[in-house]
Amino acid sequence: MSALRPWAGVALLLLPVLIWVLSLAANYDVIADVDVSRASLAPSVDHWLGCDHLGRDVLWRLITASESFVGPSLFACVVALVIGVPAGALSGWLGGLPASLTRFGLTTVASLPRFVLVLLVCAAFGNSVQLIALAAGVAYAPTLAEAIYARIQSFRHRGFVLAGQAHGLRSGRILWLHLLWVNHRRLILRHCVQLFAYFLLLETTLSYIGGLDGAGSFGVAQPDPSWGNMIAFEWREPQANIWATLAPGLATALVLLGATWTGRSLIEEQA
Amino acid sequence: MSVHLRSLRILAGKRALVSQVSLHILPGQITVLVGASGSGKTLTARSLLGLVHGIEPGIVAADLEIQDGEVIHRPYAAVDRERAFVPVRGPLIAWLPQNPRAALDPLQAVGAQIRDCLKLSGQNTGLDVAPEPWLERVSLAKSVGRLYPHQLSGGMAQRVGIALALARGSRFLIVDEPTTGLDPSLRAGILEELKRARDSGVGLLLITHDLRLVRQLGDHLLVMDRGCIVEDRPAQDLSAMQSAQAQALWQATLRLEARQ
Amino acid sequence: MLLLWLSCTPTAPPMAPSPLDSAWMGQIMAQPQLFTQTVDSERTAWVALHANSWRGAHRGTGTPARRASDLHADLALRVAGLEATGWERTLSAWSPLPAGSALPFFAGLSALEAGGAPTKWWKLIDTDADPVVLQATQAMLKQPTLSTRLADTMGNPLLERVDQHLAARLGESEEWPSGTAWTEPLSSGEARSIPDPQLPWTLSVMLLSTDQAVGMEALLFSDCLSASVCGPDAMAVLGVDPNLGPSDNPNLARSIAQSLDQVLDTWARDQRKNASPEALGLLEDLQVVQKFRGQLLLSLADEALDQGHPKQAVVLVQYAMDLNAPRTLGPVNSPTHFAVLAQAHLESGHTREALDALEVLTRSYPEAVGADEILGDLAILEGLDRQGDSKEN
């Protein structure tokens, strides 16, 4: 089991990505799918997970909901990488004043709780998933940068770095290729997996809260589906198809589990 | 082409770690730098490459001059040091640190690292970047290319280090304590490799505390003690060494040999 | 409280059988096949009776059809009463009455039907009114009674219509009165349409049957525990004091309704523990408890109206209703509920709310349209000098 776990984790993580591709390829219209004659249908051959209380196909919405987090969370990862990796790597490599300044800046960002930071950004600049992704990426960057900083600093004077320099490898090449790519890509990947999971949870939470007040003030607003707003939309309905509430919750749990397993396997092999 | 280092002085605070050191490395010759631990020999060697980290600003002054053809004259200065050494590191001088395994990227296969050096050297562009010939040149099996540093024995690591330097195409090679921790047969093999390198025209600076090496393959001998060169002479007839420190070292070596 | 607690403990002696056990509900719970036997012969009519869709039921034959017919007759009588009140109040409040209109003629007819004095209305008929109206009024003034047929209708359509009603009531004609409205031009160019105030009265006479049913057929779905114990009496037997008190206190009505709920809840709980699955199916499918409860409260509401306590009546009917389908006739919400509610609202001055209740009736019972229209006029009159207010949300 423990040997299978990393693979199961990766499989669970890849699942939403595959679903995302499927959803982009498919021609499901989230807006026009309402059909109250199908309200709260139980799962059947035509609708594998049944329908929600407006008669929309739960499975299709579950699939389409991947659009609300897969792309944005990848974007969040890119943002975190673009900010966190250079900041951490350069301050670790250079040390001294540049490192102090960069780390001061990052610590300032990190001192705000991430969730609060995201909410602040939403409140100030409006509520869109891309913006939330940007905020999440920025909010996560200090964590990534700090991790990389610590590692680069400890690797900075290892023999092979000196040898590489002696061989005439340019600092940039040693830093980016040998230190970051060859030696720390797992670390970076693990942080990306963590951020992916974090963003999924964030988006789901925000969309859930947004879905509760019926007006979609946070996160993804109906009719666009999100696993969070799907739960919020259904759970108060006394006659709801139980799958319409459970399925998005289970999907979230599975992907998070996948992220945990994958992340753990990346740590184990690192050591 | 030869390397000349003149008047090197390295300070840590007010204490001089190295003072007034001058040395020359000539192509096709092995210069052996001998000294007890802490005598400043590794520091001197690294200063040739501008790799004196952690004690800066420690170098007060030195002239590094590489003659013949492209003459580079670099008065040491705190400013812009890194860039000043770019043309030196690799194409001119390679360095094999004391623990050769630590000098290899732990997470990259040996072959890939040799390939990197080949690419860097610029001499093997295009298709001919296979690491195998270089492994063979240092008497290693081709399959070693697929191994990672932690899978190498000490001797193999040392050979890989030499192969890297050769692949890099450096004119000069600084070898720090190549035989430490090796059993006699392996030691002989490594010395053989170094000789072959010398014979191919590479100038070597061999750093060791073992005077026996000087006898086996030295062309020129430098003895350091407490940051100063105390003996600077051809490697023949070691018994005629002038300084008391060098003599003491020589006697110690003889006693060691006798015991063995 | 202590008693309740005792009844819940397993060591308590078994409770005395509830009077409900011997009533129709208890019987069908004990012997579900009895229910099947009873309804098998006239299944359609019984289903319609259960759903309180009387118009459908009384077209059938047999006991359920006759019972539905009786209930419909009762409803028609209630609607007639509402309409009579509506005519009286509307025309009293209407000032000045439109000149030359036939309205007072119909007001007089309505008053006569309700056992009141028609003359004060008929005397209001202007001499410049439609000659047909004038002629009919004069004829009616000469014979102000509706117990015998008219001596001579003189080809007057209004008199002919009155005579048609009388013929139908006396069984001298098989023809049902048409119930079409009387129209006359309005100043604004539209038509004034006056509903026939006699229609519900005639219906109530024609629909009333002489039901001979006994036993389960007579009692099923009724508000009776036995043939002799019905309505408020049944409540007393069940241990709920149906005394509505001297004043129109809605709180008292609420507490009566709540104590009734306790009795019925206890019984239903016992049934759920002990009854056979088949019987339990009946309990749920037929909504036995809700239906019986609704009927009892309705009869108490009727009682409250008789005592001049309309606020209590409103509370009791609202308790009796199934609020999940508040504007739909169904097994719990019978047409009588809406008729009683309309009357209670009307008597407490809430004419507009009475219309809410009446409107539900007009959808299935066109004879209520007349009452709805005339009470609508009353509601308008009451608001004529008011300024409407409207708000968002």
Add this chain to the structure above:
Amino acid sequence: MFSLLIMAPLLSMSTAGAASFRYAEDQAPGIVNPLFSTTMGEARVNELLFDGLYSDSQELATVPDLVQSDELSEDGLTLTLRLRSDVSWHDGRPLQGQDVAFTVQAMKEPGTLSTEAGRVSFIERVETQGDSLVVLHFTEPQVRPQDKLTFKILPSHAFSSTVVTRSDSFRTRPLGTGPYKLVTYNDDNSITFQANSEGLGGKARIAEVVMREVSDKSYQAKLLLYESLEGLVRVLPRDLAVLQNNRKIELYPYQTNSWWYVGFNQARAPFDDARVRQAMSYLVDVDALLAPVGTGEVLSGPFVRSSPFYNHQVSPRTYNDTRAATLLEEAGFASEGGMWTRDGEPLTVTLSAHRTLESAQEVVINLQSQLRSGGVTVEVEFLDEAEWKARIWRQQDYDLVLSQWSFDRNEDVREQLHSDGARNFGSYSNPEVDALLNEARATRDPQVKKAALRKVHALASQDSPMIFLWTLDSYSAISTRVDDVVIHPFYFFTWVRQWHMGS
């Protein structure tokens, strides 16, 4: 889990004083000023704070409130009122005739832009004689002017001018003569009211009333069940069953004359064209819109089905895409790839809905879906109270609105449908409708009024200034701890003085 987190602070308020009546509104009124109330929530708060010259008895007859005695002149042109001498404002100052004069003048004042101006248009001027004698002069003879004098009276000394603005500080420091006075606006948007010991007929029996803002209606029912509230103004249809079965809660029918609609901004293309509006209404399947909201009745015009004015000959529009297509083509639209365009521009509209409108989300999503299938793109925005008043009422900057109108028992739609109506923010204008509305207001023959308004119903249905949706039955739920509750069918708190907390 999240719901618990959100509810935690709400539950904590259950420890508030036992003698207070706490009721929930979806949204706290932003403005407490009877000159500008547009929502039911505001009307209810006004009822607690202010009194009118006259008000409704429980039998819904007009009875004097601030008035001691009155006398109508024989020509019906003047009404002389003697105010009660025992009434004072919440700050202790006595009620005076000039307060009445001020209120009427402020409502009439063009600069005030009161939404209630229509209520005093029949008063020509107000004269005061001494402190307590007020003479009202009417523009035309009145029969029962008392019935029209139920508007709330404001204290003249709290204002500097009869031109009052919405932002006047009075809105947060209201001063009335009503049974309750406003004590505090609390941090959680709730408002605390305390019984006014100087009130008419003595102090109200419940010492404190608290209005709580609970924007999520689903929690309102839960808070009532957990005894964190004593009253819900309006219960969601889906909570009815639970509340009806709960012995600690009484349900009271409330506010039945209300209907939902989707309004068009007719001052703006393409909805200035009746054909486009009709086409849109043919693209909507109202039954399907209603199904997820609850049980209600689909309407064909601006009256509820039980209204005497409802025209039963007009049937509600039903979905008819071919009819819609014909109308849109006549209006110059063409179908491209299933979507309607005119001059190359796709038919894209924004639907604005009030953030707290219950079940709005379901309706909006459903409507969006139906119109998408019909070839119209709908974008949705939810507005909060302030935005709503600014964008919809004042600037009339919108395409479509989803909202609900509630009427008192007169069901006077003049303000909504007359071209100069104060609530006609959709700019509907039809001279025939104007004439009929005027006739309906002028006549004293109920059947003429009925005929006129039934015709208005038919015309409005034809012109489609809005898509008339439905009416829902609504109930208030009040804890059985509160006794002698009688709810006014429109203003709710009119008879709150007699309510009391039982043992």
